[in-house]
Amino acid sequence: MTQFLQQMINGLSIGSVYALMAVGYSLVYSIMNFSNFAHGGVIMLGAYFGFYFLAVFKWPFAFAFFGAALGSTVLAVLLERVAYKPLRMRNAPFLYFIISAMGASILIENFVIATIGPTFKTYPQVLSREPFQIAALFIGRLDTMIFITSAVCLALLVYFIDFTKVGKAIRATAFNARVSALMGINTDMIIILVFAVGGFLAGVAGVLFGMKYTVYPQIGAVTIKSFIAAVFGGLGSLPGAVIGSVILGLLETLISGYFSSQFRDLISFSLLIIILVLRPIGLMGKPSEEKA
């Protein structure tokens, strides 16, 4: 029983990291209908920003944290301007966006390897590694912080999208970009805004990831799991992305804990595919035809 509860805690904490990353995919997807594979690269750079602000420039933690988030916000917008806007202007199909995104992610990863170097970097210890102990259960301080930060960020995001005027414009654009433009919404600004929000969350995710694990150029590869979670939850749906992430985290943990860690991904992928076959639009997806 203790082991089961401990595994549930492990799963939740893995899932909350996936969730922060998955939301970025879903946000961009809801507006632009393509999976932004360069998102992992932005998260990685966010983690490096945080590391430099904290360990090299010795900023206080809160400053470093926001600095990193702002840095990756700028980067995400820049990425959109350089790699996607020219494609948007030509109404290119989503395939081209994906390839452009892949090119960008190769570029970002290897740029970091070539400049900063391939060795991983360690964040200075901000929180004690000593876990909380409740009976025989161990809960990491960082895990708790990540869980809370994720929850706060996601709640703010939901508030922003659902209850503000700008959020309404974003939802309108997601629903039908052309009509929204006719209604006087500046869709170009909306897209910048969406990338900015996605980039901000990527920065938060990057710093948290770096604090919890470490910083290295291949962080982007981890985000493939969060992408899977986003699709599973229903691409374009924010609550879907969160729920999908938590489910994937729990699923992985329980499979390694109770079946076979050797075949973990095989079993979890098969389960996901089975669920998708039964419910083809993802858990919370909108049943609409592809726009691209």
Next chain:
Amino acid sequence: MFKRPKRCVVTLLCLVLCLTLGISAALAAEQAKTVKLGWIGSLTGDQAVWGQCELNTVKMLAEELNDAGGLLGAKIEVIGYDTRGDAMEAVNCVRRLTGQDKVVCIIGPNASGQAIPISSILEEMKVPDIATVATNPKVTVVDGKTKPFNFRVCFIDPYQGAVAAGFAFDVLGLRKAAVLYDVADDYSQGLTEFFVKTFTEKGGTVVAKEAFKFGDTDFRPQLSKIKAANPDLIFMPYFFKEVALSSNQARELGIKCTLMGGDGWPSEVLIEMAKEAIEGSYVVNHLDFDDPDVMDFKARYIKKYNRQVELNGFLAHDAFLMFVDAVKRANSFDPVAIKNALETTNVKGITGTIRIDKDTHNPEGKEAAIIKIVDGNYIFQQKYAP
């Protein structure tokens, strides 16, 4: 109807290639009396940490040698190509090194997965290769046949696994071991296989054998399971990034037993990140870090590159030593003569005495150094052979 455009494209491509390569070849031809030494490995991609250190080492040693008057009156020029960890690219690199650059010998690559597929090219072009950390036995011997042009400077997986198991059982007196390993990594699987084999043969029990997949950063599900099995020791045969993460997580989960690892561990970064977690752990290593020769090399490297030396640097150092020694004894830069000389290598390197066995092309009788981590330092314990 498609033959023609294809041929046309091929010619065009060849032209472009010719131009680029012709220029570089012309530049290279200017310097008289230089001999080319090749290196291949990962400069980009997942394994770039190790590859970059190897190339830096080889370049530094060649420079030092050239400043001291060169080798047999010739200057050594190092040509290093990136494989980004890909087997097919490794094959291309070797084709280029042997066919175009006409190197006399190749050092690297830093993984068995690249060292095995290049052997047919080496045999075709008759150029020897000294692998740095390719620890799979099949790099030099496949189905009982020795590959004539493949050599290595490191010890092999069965040996390292057996050393770890033997030391844990006989010297530390531990009886219940758990293994956590990277299922997608050849090195990790190799070590695991031979650790488990030796440990159970000696009478110990492996109470848990859990896997993760390269790229994972969270090992708590597996560690929680290992914790429930209550082992005396966890064997962690993988590289230091994952070691740092998994050892920290193990301690967070309240696992208190001894940790043990192989030659993927030693690194300053590991201490930096997991100092408390790995305190008191044991590492099977190639060398004693406090050896004066090792300290000297380390100091030179840090002075030149302002970076820490990774383990591969030491092995690349010895591979270079093997090459220089072979050239001197062969008294020639003929690749086949170098290959013949390599077969009778007996030279003292910083990772121990390297005596190449003619039948296996492996360094035989190289003793492993057991290292304990005490107060954040790698402290040499003893030499150990199973």
Next chain:
Amino acid sequence: MDWFYVKGILILSGINLMAVLGLSLLTGFTGLFSFGHAGFMAIGAYAAAFIGVNLGLPLIVSLLAGGLVAGIISLFIGRLTLKLKGDYFCIATLGFGEAIRLVLDNVQVFGGARGWPGIPIRIDLWNVVLINLAGIAFMISLVNSRHGRNMIAIREEELAAKTIGIDTFKYKMISLFTSAVYAGIAGGLVGYYTGFLQPKMFGMTKSTELTIIVIFGGIGSVSGSVLGALLLTALPELLRAFALWRLVAYGVAVIFIMISRPEGLMGGKEITFKGILRAIGFGHKHSKAREV
């Protein structure tokens, strides 16, 4: 310029081309995006090597058998996932590719993650070229047939294709099957060229590389794929002088071609005999390069 080295690049281009041709049918002509083609290559590679080594069959038979095994497995995948929306199919193939690798990592008969050395080397430039010519010829006749046109219809507008009576599911299956067979043959070539197989060789990077080549060459163009495979296999070799910056340059090149020429190199056009004649000044003024 050394022929031995060029030959190596050409053989590698040929191997890539085989896989790219198949993927071109799936992505370029049918509009389905796959992230798991390296998985089909892996199946083909291991099957072809197993058949050739253990049963002693000749090269061409073992290659075809390898391709067929990959094709049959693709039918199972397709049956489950081709009814899903594009992105879900994409995830399914991604999961499948990773799963195949995981299985091979664990199967000790084939050496597991440690690989399978000692496969006889049977590939030289001439047989790669012959196999490729056969592959190209078959692909051209397929895309120019009624079946090929049906697939293009699906890519352009699936709903409309369905309305005029095209069995979209069936054609998607045929497309997936054919592309898996091509990938399987390409995998077989890998094994017989390097004499060594390791699951690591067929990772996500390989799949993305193939997709990049298809889009780079121009979707819906066989000659584009040929050109793309040759150029993009040679490109990293040409960039050797950049050393650490090699993949950065590669990433830049990919983004650049996407934003400056998003229709790819050939942009849906084909190089034809007539087109060449026209280009060098012969032939009729009005004859236009055939568009697909």
